[in-house]
Amino acid sequence: MNIWWIRRDLRLTDNQAFHEALKYGEKVLPLFILDKHLLKSHAEKRQAFLFSGLHSLKQDLQRLGSDLIIRKGDPETEILRLVEEYPIQKIFAEEDITPYARRRDHSIAQRIDLHLVHGIGVHPPYAVTRMDGKPYNVFTPYSRAWKAFPFLDTLSVLPAPVVLSPIPNLPSEEIPELPNSSLFPANEQEAIRRLNSFLDERIFAYSDSRNRLDEEGTSALSPYLHFGMLSPRLVYNEAIQAWKNSHDAIARAGCETWINELIWREFYQSILWHFPEALSQSLKAAFRNIVWRYAPEEFIAWQEGNTGYPIVDAAMRQLASTGWIHNRARMITASFLVKHLLINWQEGERWFMRSLIDGDLAANNGGWQWVAGTGTDAVPYFRIFNPVTQGEKFDPQGKYVRKWIPELANVPAKFIHKPWEMPTAEQQKYHVVIGQDYPAPIVDHRIARERALQMYKKE
DNA sequence: TAGCTCGTTGGACAA
DNA sequence: TTTGTCCAACGAGCT
Numbered sequence: 001m002n003i004w005w006i007r008r009d010l011r012l013t014d015n016q017a018f019h020e021a022l023k024y025g026e027k028v029l030p031l032f033i034l035d036k037h038l039l040k041s042h043a044e045k046r047q048a049f050l051f052s053g054l055h056s057l058k059q060d061l062q063r064l065g066s067d068l069i070i071r072k073g074d075p076e077t078e079i080l081r082l083v084e085e086y087p088i089q090k091i092f093a094e095e096d097i098t099p100y101a102r103r104r105d106h107s108i109a110q111r112i113d114l115h116l117v118h119g120i121g122v123h124p125p126y127a128v129t130r131m132d133g134k135p136y137n138v139f140t141p142y143s144r145a146w147k148a149f150p151f152l153d154t155l156s157v158l159p160a161p162v163v164l165s166p167i168p169n170l171p172s173e174e175i176p177e178l179p180n181s182s183l184f185p186a187n188e189q190e191a192i193r194r195l196n197s198f199l200d201e202r203i204f205a206y207s208d209s210r211n212r213l214d215e216e217g218t219s220a221l222s223p224y225l226h227f228g229m230l231s232p233r234l235v236y237n238e239a240i241q242a243w244k245n246s247h248d249a250i251a252r253a254g255c256e257t258w259i260n261e262l263i264w265r266e267f268y269q270s271i272l273w274h275f276p277e278a279l280s281q282s283l284k285a286a287f288r289n290i291v292w293r294y295a296p297e298e299f300i301a302w303q304e305g306n307t308g309y310p311i312v313d314a315a316m317r318q319l320a321s322t323g324w325i326h327n328r329a330r331m332i333t334a335s336f337l338v339k340h341l342l343i344n345w346q347e348g349e350r351w352f353m354r355s356l357i358d359g360d361l362a363a364n365n366g367g368w369q370w371v372a373g374t375g376t377d378a379v380p381y382f383r384i385f386n387p388v389t390q391g392e393k394f395d396p397q398g399k400y401v402r403k404w405i406p407e408l409a410n411v412p413a414k415f416i417h418k419p420w421e422m423p424t425a426e427q428q429k430y431h432v433v434i435g436q437d438y439p440a441p442i443v444d445h446r447i448a449r450e451r452a453l454q455m456y457k458k459e
Numbered sequence: 460t461a462g463c464t465c466g467t468t469g470g471a472c473a474a
Numbered sequence: 475t476t477t478g479t480c481c482a483a484c485g486a487g488c489t
Contacts, residue, residue: 380481382480
C-alpha cells in the first residue's frame with residue numbers, strides 16, 4: 001500500500017502526486033496531517049478554507065470508494081508511526097517550496113521512501129534559470145525563459161480517477177470545525193466553475209478591468225490555487241485555449257496579461273526557492289539597516305482601516321472582513337504602510353499573512369518586497385502611490401469606498417477620496433464630520449511623501 | 460568582453 | 475484637459 005500525502009494539492013483532477021501513487025500500486029491511502037504549526041497559526045480565514053476543503057475532498061474520495069485519513073501532530077512522527085503499523089511501501093507527495101516544508105520533507109526522506117512530485121506551478125521553481133544556471137532576479141527575462149521552457153508532459157492534463165480501491169479501516173481524526181467564508185466555497189468543483197466563468201468572459205477584458213477596484217475584473221482564484229484545488233497546468237492550458245479563441249487584439253492582450261500573472265506567481269516561487277532568507281530580511285542588503293518608525297498607533301489605524309484615506313481604509317476593512325482584496329488594493333495599502341508611515345514592511349507582511357484567505361509565503365513576501373523596493377527587482381524609490389489619485393483612477397465613482405466605509409456613503413464623488421476637503425457645511429449635510437464620524441488623515445500625503453523620499457535617498 | 464538596453468503596476472509639475 | 479519630462483542610478487541580462 002502507498003500513501004498519497006496531501007499538503008497543498010486538495011484536488012483529484014490533474015494531481016500528479018496522486019496519479020503517481022496510483023500508477024505505482026492500486027491501493028493508495030489518502031492522508032492529511034494536521035500539523036501543530038498549522039493549528040497554532042492565527043490565520044483563521046485560511047484555516048477555515050482549508051478545513052472546509054478537506055471536508056469536500058473527503059466526500060469526493062468517499063464517493064469514489066476511498067476515504068481521507070486525518071492525523072494530528074508532527075508530520076514526521078505521524079508518518080513513521082503509520083509506516084510502522086501498516087504495510088506501507090512508498091509515500092507520494094507534491095513538492096512544497098517553503099523553507100519549513102523543505103526541511104520537513106528532507107528529514108522524512110532520510111527515514112523512508114518519500115517520492116516528491118512537482119505540481120505547485122507549471123514549471124518547478126528551480127527549473128527556469130539563466131544559461132549559467134543562476135536564478136533570474138528580474139521578472140521580464142524570467143518570463144521569457146519561462147515561456148520558452150520545454151513543457152515536457154505538462155500539456156496533457158490528468159483526468160480525475162472515476163473509481164478507487166477501498167482503504168483499510170484505520171483511525172482518523174475529525175477535521176476541525178471553523179465556519180468558512182461563503183464568498184469562497186472550498187471545493188474543487190467550485191474552483192473549476194470559477195475558472196470557467198472567468199475564462200468564458202472576463203479574461204478578454206482583463207487588461208483594463210483588472211485594475212478596477214469597483215468591478216470584479218480579476219479572477220479571484222488565488223485561494224484555490226494556493227491550496228491546489230486548481231492545477232496550475234490545467235489553468236495555464238485553459239488560458240492558452242482562451243487566447244486561441246480570442247477574436248481581437250484586446251481579447252488576446254487580456255489573456256496574455258492574465259497568463260503573465262500566473263508567471264508572476266511562479267517567479268516569486270522561484271525567488272523563494274533560491275533565496276529563502278527573503279522571509280526574514282530585505283533581499284537587497286542595502287536596505288537591511290533601515291531604521292523604520294515605531295508607531296504602534298498608526299499601525300493599528302492601518303490595520304483597522306482608520307487612516308483617514310478612504311481607499312486605504314476601504315481595502316483594509318475588506319481584508320479584515322473577507323480575507324481577500326484586489327491586488328491593486330494590496331499595493332495601495334502596502335505602499336501606504338511602508339512609504340507614508342515608514343513602518344517596516346515585515347509588519348505588514350505578517351498582518352497580510354494572518355488575514356488573507358489566500359496567504360501564500362512566496363507571493364506575499366515577493367509583493368511586499370516589491371512595494372518596499374527591497375526585493376530583487378530595481379523599483380525606483382520615488383514610486384510612491386498617492387492614495388487620492390489611485391482612488392480617483394481605479395474607483396472613480398467611489399462605489400468601492402462606499403461599500404466598505406458606510407460613514408462615507410452619502411459623500412459626493414468629488415470628495416469621496418478626499419473627504420477632508422469638504423467644507424464643514426457639507427460635512428454636516430452628509431452626516432460625516434471629519435475627525436468625528438470618520439478620521440482625518442493620520443499623515444499629510446505631501447509631507448509623508450517628502451519624508452519617504454528623504455529616507456530612501458539616504459540608503 | 461564591452462557596451463547597450465531595460466526595469467509590471469507612479470506622481471508632480473510644467474507647458 | 476492632456477501630454478511630456480523628470481525624478482537616480484545601477485545592475486541584470488542580453489548580444
